[in-house]
Amino acid sequence: MKAYGMDLSVNFCGIRFEHPFLLSAAPPTDDLDMVRRAFDAGWAGAVLKTTSVEGTPVPLKYPMISSTDLGPQRVASLGNIDLISEHHIDVVERRVEALKREYPDHVVAASIMGSRQEDWQTLVQRLEAAGADFIECSFSCPQGSMGERPGAMLAQSLAATERVAGWVKAAARRCPVVIKITPQVTDIVEVAQAVQRGGADAICASNTIPSLPGFDVATRTPSPGLDGKSTYSGLSGPAIKPITLRTIAEIARAVPLPITGTGGPTTWKDAVEFLLVGARTVQFATAVMHHGFDLVEDLVDGLAFFMEDAGIEHVSDLVGAALPRLRGHEDLPGDLRARSEVTEALCVRCDLCHVACRDGGHGAIQVDSDRLPRIDEERCVGCGLCVRVCPTGALHLKVERCAQPS
């Protein structure tokens, strides 16, 4: 669709997306009618929820969802102890066929998980034959990969990642192969390199994060409680976005494979951040589970208006555009002198900046008789904490370059 006359299309592994927003493998894509409604609402594509070969047991346990709030904001993060889809390849094959027939211009991808080489390869071949546009391999379910020890994810082993990526790639004739990795590793770059050595076409970064969302302290029950017991949840939603941005950036700086981003986006601005650190498309699960399929309108309009205002013609111009600005701490400029400044007209005199600097900074903000913050130029080191706690945007940093290099 042309939103406000802007072309938002992107190319990912040779596949054209109308715009960069698709649904990730999760409950919103585990039902044929839901995906139809999602496409009607305007999503450019969907990765159907992870499937496996017939006969694979999928012992789902309920309740499976938990969450954390942040003040009045519900679902700051979402936790789940879900497994892959209960629907096996025979069902998912038919869904792929139906969707490609009804929505030839939408991108339909299938997500797979197997244990034996034979299973992985059958899954690819059958879904490719059904018409899938690409195959995503889940190497990162927090409840563990099939065939590994309980809770261990394939993508936590470099050898397994390379080997299984190789199996899948060897079986695929037409479809690009995407490996969905986990951020829960010591060195994400090594994992990405293993994916590359395995011959896969792209990386999906970076899934939920193993977590313990919390407890009912009165009953000591962890969340989600199943008869008072629980296990570790995969954490998704707004809270994990900063971690996802970091993993995508690290991978994009080290490995030339295209990236599809997943983990925490809600708004068009979040999505633009994903693009800036190197994702070509952005996948959504939690935000859609919270707000519904028509969230895509906010995303498309927001991206179109942003590009119009910034004079950007192609989405691809944004992809990785911020990477040159990321570097090691040792390469950051050491000759900046920053000082906090107050815009009195915006200050409501809550003096939160004073408290933060007094107890978490350098005691550089005093309060005058009018309750106005006064910055002590000598004591202020320019850390920026006060700017972060100010509720009205009344503080900013004035940054200068020192005359003498340090």
Next chain:
Amino acid sequence: MVQQVVAGLSCLVPAQAVAEAHRCLMCHDAPCTAACPAGVDVMHFIRALRFDNPRRALEVIRRTNVLAGICGAVCPKERLCEGACLRNALRDPIRIGALQTFAAAHEMAHPRRAARAGGPSSDAPAVAVVGAGPAGLAATDALVRCGARVTVFEAREAPGGMLAYGVPEARMPYAFVNAEVSPLLARPGVELTPGRALGRDFSLDDLFSRGFRAVFLGVGLWKAARLAGVSEVPGVLHALPFLEAAARHARFHGPPPAVGPRCLVIGGGSVALDSAEVALRSGAREVEVVCLENTDEMPATREDIAGAWQRGARFFNRRRVTRLQRGPDAFFLIETIGIRWKEPGRFVPDNAEDLPGTEARLVADTVIVAIGQAPDPDVVRALSGLKRDARGLVQVDPETGATSVAGVFAGGDCASGCGRTVVASVAEGRRAGLAIAAHLGLRPPTGPYEPALPRGVVS
């Protein structure tokens, strides 16, 4: 610039707007939308604000209400969207109107760089819109969105209708009206011809012979309704001419309206309260409002009544004027009597019964009658070929705005009567605009984000 423009409006600052948008529950199938005469998609516009997208918020509102910012400020929200907000159950409804005005003000401060692409083709059918009030402007918007060319004929020198010449400056700064209305009139395919009045300068037939394929009438009601026994007395003022003089003084360099120190306003609607406030601002020291209704029965909103009270107006409720004469020193002597409602809950003059023994006399230097508006006699003559009801209102098909004459449509106050709202006129104008487009074989804009057409408008 926008700071000045919205100075008279209670416009939220960005931090407040974001906080307010976060309070919205984003209800499914939200009742606020059902309660809006224009069907503004409240939940989606607020969600756009919450998700850092004020421009989309405005686009969402303008899909069904082209006067987004104005309505956010002047709508009787407590009876419409905000009254329906489910957060009333928690006693703190969302300030929907303020958020709507915020979205419009944000766009004024950050105008779009690129102009809206295209415009109607040169062979697109031409439509005449008569009257540049809310109804005419909404019809114009709907028509250009469907690809028609529109010429707007406006009797007065500036667009806006009652928003320009009725609603006082203190309540709706004209700079804000202008900032919202002029981009619409500047769109490709739209032409405004001010100072041209139907009946005085041209007839309906003239429009058709000049090649217009259809006509929308949004001429409003500009003749003051008269109160028998009062209106005839020399020197008695009527609300509309009085407010128009005040508006011309505040906005278009007209002379100030003349008001004496003691002023009496007759009527209980928002026009009466506006007259009272303008009188106070124009030099009256005491302003008294006499009306049939109690404060909770008055057509004016609670907010407006409280505002008028705060600024010094005093009320004589459940009372009517029985006689008015000129006193010796050019002031007026007014006789009044208390009333009760014969049948409870029906607050109309013929249901009022006098209560003997409650007579009271008043004196005033200025008397303003504010009991409603009626069709302008010039317009009535010009529209003699159209079916009209007993009050002189143009009869229309409520679904499409079609009149009894093929190709002529109408909406807003001239078809629906006085005592109504800007937003209702916008809704009627838009509906008629879409119906005209359909009548001319134009296809309404389609796409995943276009709202459903109103009932009765077939494409």
